[in-house]
Amino acid sequence: METTHKQAFKSLGQAIDKANQIGVNANITVLDTAGHIKAFIRMDEAFIGSIDIAMGKAKTAMLFRMNSEAVGEFLNPENKTYGMVNTSGGLVGFKGGMPVKSANGIIAYIGVSGGSPDQDFEIATAGSEIQ
Template sequence: METNQKQAFKSLYQAIDKANEIGVNANITILDPAGHLKAFIRMDDAFLGSIDISMGKAKTAMLFRMNSEAVGEFLNPENKTYGMVNTSGGLVGFKGGVPVKSGNDIVAYIGVSGGSPDQDFEIATAGSLV
């Protein structure tokens, strides 16, 4: 299912509202189901270094159709998946990347970086239901 512009911006604005509510200046990335950039914002004063992290979280969620921290469980050294983190141009296995759903359908992926992993997850979750 293709992400339409209305869904992408609804997700983005919901995430921005949550970021403002909790006082985090975040980078927020929205990818369509195929992993192509649909929307992005670097909120005022968000860290420049977090741009790639937000994109990486969204991409990681897209590649495995699950939250980025769930992918992170596979990346733990005790799972003997050495090198997996370096596949697909790099995976980001901590909180802040989630599928965006409309009903039961995944219509996009959101990645957020700028706060703590828990704050990024809270912001991403706010943008994950359209």
């Protein structure tokens, strides 16, 4: 399914609103279903080093069609998946990346970085459900 710019900006806007509400300056990425960037913002004073992390979380969610922290469960050393984290250009297996859904199913992927993993998850969740 093609992700429209209106859908991407709605997701981004909802995430920005949540980031402002909880006081986190975040980097927020929205990818289309093929993994190409559709929208991005580095909020004022967001960490530059978090740009790649936000993009990596969104990409990880897209590659496996699940939340980035769920992919992280597969990356645990006790699962003996050595090197998996380095596949596909690098995976980011902690909170903050997830599918964006509408009534028609998955329409995009969002990745957030700038706060704690729980804050990033909260921001991404705000952008993950659009009508």
